[in-house]
Amino acid sequence: MWIWPALIVLGLLVLGYLALMVTQTRPSDAVTPPHPDRSPARTILDERYARGEIGDEEYRRRKGDLP
Incomplete structure (x- = not known):
């Protein structure tokens, strides 16, 4: 009878x-933005430039328009 407790x-x-x-091996911040100081608009602009959707001149112009 003592075995159950x-x-x-x-x-x-x-x-x-x-x-x-589990709590010790799990990363504390699994999802972090690549550049927390950049705005979402700047990130999208950088991605479009990297994919080749926009050229150098348009990239620089739009980057200058961002706050």
Whole structure:
């Protein structure tokens, strides 16, 4: 009859240990923006330029228009 409480305590200890291991190995900030100081508009402009959708002159003009 004493085995059930011992198994419950042992199970809780194992679950606590697993929870501790998961929280310690998980990265604290998994999703971070590549450039937090840039505006979303600047990021989109940089992506369009990188894909070749806009040329050098248009990129510089639009970059100058951004705040």
